[in-house]
Amino acid sequence: xxGAELMLTRIYALLLAQFLTALSDNAVLFAAxxxxxxxxxxxxxxxxxxxASFLLAFVVLAPWVGSYADRRAKPRVLMIGNIIxxxxxxxxxxxVEPLAAYALIGFGAAVYSPAKYGILPELVPQHQxxxxxxxxxxxxxxxxxxxAILGGRLADFSINIALWVVLGCYLLSLLMTFLIxxxxxxxxxxxxxxxxxxxxxxxxxxxxxxxxxxFSASLFWGASAVLRxxxxxWVPAVLMARxxxxxxxxxxxxxxxxxxxxxxxxxxxxxxxxxxxxxxxxAMGCLILIFSMVENFWSAGFVLFLIGIxxxxxxxxxxTVLQQIxxxxxxxxxxIAVQNxxxxxxxxxxxxxxxxxxxxxxSSVTALFTLGVVFVAISFGIFHCLRTNKNSSAISAD
Numbered sequence: 242x243x244g245a246e247l248m249l250t251r252i253y254a255l256l257l258a259q260f261l262t263a264l265s266d267n268a269v270l271f272a273a274x275x276x277x278x279x280x281x282x283x284x285x286x287x288x289x290x291x292x293a294s295f296l297l298a299f300v301v302l303a304p305w306v307g308s309y310a311d312r313r314a315k316p317r318v319l320m321i322g323n324i325i326x327x328x329x330x331x332x333x334x335x336x337v338e339p340l341a342a343y344a345l346i347g348f349g350a351a352v353y354s355p356a357k358y359g360i361l362p363e364l365v366p367q368h369q370x371x372x373x374x375x376x377x378x379x380x381x382x383x384x385x386x387x388x389a390i391l392g393g394r395l396a397d398f399s400i401n402i403a404l405w406v407v408l409g410c411y412l413l414s415l416l417m418t419f420l421i422x423x424x425x426x427x428x429x430x431x432x433x434x435x436x437x438x439x440x441x442x443x444x445x446x447x448x449x450x451x452x453x454x455x456f457s458a459s460l461f462w463g464a465s466a467v468l469r470x471x472x473x474x475w476v477p478a479v480l481m482a483r484x485x486x487x488x489x490x491x492x493x494x495x496x497x498x499x500x501x502x503x504x505x506x507x508x509x510x511x512x513x514x515x516x517x518x519x520x521x522x523x524a525m526g527c528l529i530l531i532f533s534m535v536e537n538f539w540s541a542g543f544v545l546f547l548i549g550i551x552x553x554x555x556x557x558x559x560x561t562v563l564q565q566i567x568x569x570x571x572x573x574x575x576x577i578a579v580q581n582x583x584x585x586x587x588x589x590x591x592x593x594x595x596x597x598x599x600x601x602x603x604s605s606v607t608a609l610f611t612l613g614v615v616f617v618a619i620s621f622g623i624f625h626c627l628r629t630n631k632n633s634s635a636i637s638a639d
Contacts, residue, residue: 251420251422252364252376254418254421255361255377256376256380257414257417258421259377260380260383260414261410261411261413261417262322262326262411262414263384263385264385264388264391264410265330265388265407265411265414266295266346266388267384267389268388268389268395269329269392269404270343270388270389271389271396271489272396272404273291274473274488275392275403276339276400277339284600285600288474289592289596291339292466292469292470292588292592293592294347295343295350296588296589297344298344298350299347299351299354299581299582300586300589302348302352303438303579303581303582304438305438306354306355306578307355307572307578308437308578309355310355310356310359311359315360316360316418316419316422316423319353319356319357319415319421320418321349322349322352322354322356323411323414323418324415325348325352326345326346326349326353326411327411327412327415329343329344329345330346330408334401334404351581358560359564359576359577361374361564362564362565362568370561370565374557374564375504375506375507375557375561378499378503378560379499379500379553382496382503383496386493386499387496390490390493392407393486393489394486394490396486438575438578438579441579442582445566445570445571445575445579446579448566450515451563451566454515454560454562454563456583456623457559457620457623458560458563458583458584459583459584460587460616460623461555461556461559462585462587463584463588463591464591464612464615466587466588466591466592467591467595467608468609470592471595471605471612474599474605475605475609476488476491479535479536479541479606480537480538491541491542491545493542494545495546495549496549497546497549498548498551498552499549499550499552502552503554505554506553507557510554511558515558515559515562516624518554518555518558519620519624521552521554521555522551522620523617523621524547524551525551525555525620526613526616526620527613528548528551529613529616530610530614531544533612534610560580563577567580
């Protein structure tokens, strides 16, 4: 086996491992949603709070997980993350409150994420990083959506079967990690984690391209988190469907769109023309506005497909530039931890605001329309402010 074939084997092993774990993360969420929907009465805020419980660890652990990933062989970190997730599923299976169990799964995901993305610059040469990242993003987001469908449909049939399948996928992901080489970890001096994280964040954010990418990625994931939990309320209200499987199935259109966007974006947007990401960003916001007005399954599916294309084209170049700069400056694990901190803080804030709105009786249609307006306004503000800043010429190329 020559060097190129060996590299592909390692990449395929990483792709499959992270696909299985991302699929499981979301299948278990929809299994929990099915448990809630099968209850006679459940508070409208429970599903968004369940999602927030998963995100909390990404914010709280951000000062530690990046350093942890950079000081150890990243495949070992991936294994540890999966073991923690297995423990979370086991807690649900023995009847522990889903909010607490899903929070533990989020803890494992927070450990897993910096190693998953941070290992890419160690496995592939820089000129192939954008393509490798597009593969990771496409498989991750498709796993998110397909996991929702698998979890929802299995849970409609049997919640126990759904949880056993999730457990098996986590264990298979763990086994695939053995095929990824244990590369020498990045050597860093030990410092107090929180102070070290603040110092690293400041040094990273001083770069204009990094600020642009961090703010843009946070906007994308904040909107995506709200859109995801909104579908749980919107589908029953507009399409009159109640099962978790019906809700999850609609998101397949979004998955196909994201995969297509991630595949075609390397041909349209290069790292030296990052400013072009404003076009799919504006398109994504406008399409969310249009989605709030549709009233049948096929129209909703088509608009979600277009939202997915725009989202894939928006987020892949953003993630790539963060990996590239992070790997050459503060370390890839630290860079992903900083990115996760901002992205998950944005998701916590947006999902929290939606939880408050839902508890106050705001309809899902109104919330969707508001999301679209806010997304367009903030994306325009990000691009306008950073393009007119005298230090941000690196992102203004068209």
